[in-house]
Amino acid sequence: MRDGILIGEGVVLDARPASFLSRALGAAIDVATVVACLVALLVVTSQSLSFVDPDLAPAIVVAVLVLVTVVVPTTVETLSRGRSLGKLALGIRVVRDDGGPVRFRHAFLRALVGVGELWLTLGSVALIASLTNDRGKRLGDMAAGTYAIRVRGGRPTFAPLAMPPHLAGWAAHADMRRLPDGLALAARQLLARVDRLNPASRARLGRELAAQVERYVAPGPPPGTHPEAFLMAVLTERRDRDRVTAQRARALADEQAALLHRLPYSVPDPSR
Structure with a gap:
């Protein structure tokens, strides 16, 4: 929505x-x-x-x-x-x-x-x-x-994600599974609109989304972590990991494409 x-x-x-x-x-x-x-x-x-x-x-x-x-x-x-x-x-x-x-x-x-x-x-x-x-x-x-x-309007603009410094070490070593698209979008929308939400709704929604996201993360965040900081850390780390995975996949695809221009068994093509 x-x-x-x-x-x-x-x-x-x-x-x-x-x-x-x-x-x-x-x-x-x-x-x-x-x-x-x-x-x-x-x-x-x-x-x-x-x-x-x-x-x-x-x-x-x-x-x-x-x-x-x-x-x-x-x-x-x-x-x-x-x-x-x-x-x-x-x-x-x-x-x-x-x-x-x-x-x-x-x-x-x-x-x-x-x-x-x-x-x-x-x-x-x-x-x-x-x-x-x-x-x-x-x-x-x-x-x-x-x-x-x-329920339909202009394309929303979201503030950029940034890793909370105090959670960077935990996020780098945590096991994070891929979040369902709907859950990831809801968390992203919350972080983009926290200043416009009613404080009570903001706190309740933050707790609910953090509890859902925590099922896909192990170990959980350090005790006392604010739900919004936890969501920011997870989304940022997932984004960075997906970017690295995409870059590796692109490099592998380029390497395989280059091999298609060679003879079998990687023997250099004498015509080149």
């Missing part, structure tokens, strides 16, 4: 709320999609009503409206974990207030409240609520405990 730190069960920390413009454009795309589906279903329904009891016509129309305005949005947001067509196009996602992925309950409340604030009031209530909330929440978000965040 480019604009936040992804940990645990899809939990996002330090995520930026989506801008009002991106939310509005995403909502416009979703509304246009829903209206198109609604018109198509009503056309099909109107043609089918001639084959059913006329007394059932109002119930069928209501069922179609509920299907398009509540059931479909709830299903889409639940299965996609907060990414409808409009949100996908604009690079935003709906998450819980704690950063976790939305579930059926959250998606259902958002869709149910949306019937009133989006459809019955032509979006005016949602617009006013979104403009007056610091996270851009509409009433459905307030009821469900959710908000929209950015």
